[in-house]
Amino acid sequence: xxxxxxxxxIVFFNFFLSVQSSEKQSIIDRLxxxxxxxxxxxxxxxxxxxxxxxxxxxxxKLKCKYNDEFEKEIIINDKSLVxxxxxxxxxxxxxxxxxxxxxILSKDKLVNLIQNxxxxxxxxxxLVYLDQNQRTITVFFEKxxxxxxxxxxxxxxxxxxxxxxKIDNINSEIDKNYFKIPLITRExx
Numbered sequence: 001x002x003x004x005x006x007x008x009x010i011v012f013f014n015f016f017l018s019v020q021s022s023e024k025q026s027i028i029d030r031l032x033x034x035x036x037x038x039x040x041x042x043x044x045x046x047x048x049x050x051x052x053x054x055x056x057x058x059x060x061k062l063k064c065k066y067n068d069e070f071e072k073e074i075i076i077n078d079k080s081l082v083x084x085x086x087x088x089x090x091x092x093x094x095x096x097x098x099x100x101x102x103x104i105l106s107k108d109k110l111v112n113l114i115q116n117x118x119x120x121x122x123x124x125x126x127l128v129y130l131d132q133n134q135r136t137i138t139v140f141f142e143k144x145x146x147x148x149x150x151x152x153x154x155x156x157x158x159x160x161x162x163x164x165x166k167i168d169n170i171n172s173e174i175d176k177n178y179f180k181i182p183l184i185t186r187e188x189x
Contacts, residue, residue, distance in 0.1 A: 023125055023146075024114050030146040031107055034058065036174060039165040041150075046159050054165070055172075058107040060096070061179045076105065077179040084182070091181075100131045100153055104139060113139075124149060140164075 036057040041064070043050045054064035059078075066072040071086035081099050083092040096102070103109045113129050120126040125141040133156075140149040150164035 023119055023121065027114055027125065027141055027146045028111050031111060033170075034107075035171050036061075037148075037167050037170045038172060039167045041163060041165045043164075044162045045155070053168075055174065055178065056105065057174060057179070058105070060102070060105045062101070062105055063179055075179060075181055076101070077181065080181060082181050097132075100133070100135060100137060100155075103129065103131065103137070104148075104151065110139075 036055065038053065038055045040053050041051065043052075050066055050068060052064055052066040052068075054062060056062045060076065061078070062074070062076040064074045066074075069087065071084075073084040073086065075082050075084070076096060076099060079096060081094040081096045083094075084090070085092075099105075103113055114127060117127055117129055120128065121143075123143070125143055125146070127139040127141070129137055129139075131137055131153075135154055137151055137153040139151045141147065142149050147167055148165065150162070152160065152162050154160055
């Protein structure tokens with residue numbers, strides 16, 4: 001009986017590893033095809049729902065325009081992370097090194113995380129990791145096409161942020177100045 005149980009465990013474990021390996025490779029293969037993608041998003045923080053549209057370009061470029069009264073934009077490029085409030089002509093600058101999204105915005109880092117982590121398979125494919133500030137981030141991928149679906153994390157105030165996205169276009173032509181940070185007269189720190 002013990003041998004039968006042991007054999008069943010080994011077969012199940014090998015099957016689990018095989019499925020993990022296949023899912024990982026499928027996500028990596030899909031990522032390798034993508035240079036950039038645009039998407040609509042919904043961000044929920046403390047019951048506050050925000051929506052908008054973003055363009056992500058590998059490596060380390062993101063621009064999001066929120067549908068809000070502040071005309072908020074977030075721009076991340078190789079050097080900076082800024083939050084613009086166009087309505088009030090304000091800009092807030094942060095070091096990109098403090099961004100919890102560095103592992104998602106860098107294709108090499110994301111692939112490395114996928115290769116070196118266990119994936120959780122349920123209605124989505126989930127990748128759970130700790131960022132540089134020891135915050136847990138869960139990244140979701142679609143099961144049917146292996147595309148990025150969103151992430152779940154906590155901010156520095158321990159507020160849970162649920163960011164879900166729906167990809168609109170992949171590998172569009174992008175103006176080289178699209179991720180340039182505009183000059184705003186009132187800068188905040």
